[in-house]
Amino acid sequence: MPPALLRVIALAASVTIMPSRPTAAADMVPRVIFDTDITGDCDDVLALAMCHTLADRGACNLLAVTISKDNALTGPFVDAVNTFYGRPEVPIGVTRDPDAQRRQSKYLSVVETGPYPHDLRSNDEADEAVTLLRRVLAAEEDGSVTIISVGTATNLAGLLRSPPDAASPLAGPALVRRKVALLGIMAGSFADPPGGKPHLEANVINHVAAMQFVAETWPDEVPVHWSGFEIGMALPYPRASIAHDYGYAPRHIVRDAYLAHSGPAHDRPCWDQSSVLDAVFPGRGYFSLSQPGRVAFDPDGRTRFARAADGQGRDRHLVLEAGQVARALEAIVQLSSQPPARCAEPR
Ligand SMILES: [Ca+2]
Secondary structure (H helix, E strand, C coil): CCHHHHHHHHHHHHCCCCCCCCCCCCCCCCEEEEEECCCCCCHHHHHHHHHHHHHHCCCCEEEEEEECCECCCHHHHHHHHHHHCCCCCCCEEECCCCCCCECCCCCCCHHHHCCCCCCCCCHHHCEEHHHHHHHHHHHCCCCCEEEEECCCCHHHHHHHHCCCCCCCCCCHHHHHHHHEEEEEEECCCCCCCCCCCCCCCHHHHCCHHHHHHHHHHCCCCCCEEEECHHHHHCCECCHHHHHHCCCCCCCCHHHHHHHHHHCCCCCCECHHHHHHHHHHCCCCCCCEECCCEEEEECCCCCEEEEECCCCCCCEEEEECCHHHHHHHHHHHHHHHHCCCCCCCCCC
């Protein structure tokens, strides 16, 4: 028998047959839950704008937004963005975890000072995030939901710890296993120089225990794409886009937030937008993926990634090759700045 054929047979024999799990039809667009810590940095705002644009284009369905940090204006601000983009009905959940980080914001106040309609006046009126996550997951088809998490892991850890409730008889891990197709998460650092000082990434160190818990207990059957600190650093959002591309509205909540946070002379890295682009368009070549393996975090927040010897593994991290940078960045710019297809109220 030719050696090449022998190798094919040997490879086929080595493939592990994974236990089957419900998956949605391949042609179904991702049904997205966007989990954000929209307080400190402004990349969350552009990432949320991308979610709306992608929904406008029929590339995804935005099911809910959940918020993982504690600031009284997060819910009203997200509602104002959703309203700006014509989706005032998207449910919003806020963390009530006492361990969630409290965070001041340079930009959330534009919801109070700007001309941005919203009917969620206070976080007290919003759903609790884990309750909302469970309710939304329970209502969706099996294997159909993509969770995009671009903040601390407070809500994901809460989901994994959640017991059965009125929404579902399944505890958190079983509910995730049943409903979630992919977790795209912006967290960690996967390009630290060998022997050099590791980068302790913010979404990890702002709630280390939660990120450790998610890395340890997220179900093995549900793949996770990690976008590390280095990916966003390679994708600086061009200040020229902020200056020119949002002028279709006299006041624009995304531009206002960016300018309040970063000013007009800064190209803010696209950390959170990278996870949206990859999770909605996996396999489209915007990014490459590492070999499968396992992510873990040290108590100080250092990222560990161990490749799986057998080529099987829940975790892959994004890899951005030189030829992909311009393409990914341009997609992010266009998807962040595209005018809404529908507006709930005149601006
Ligand atoms: Ca974020």
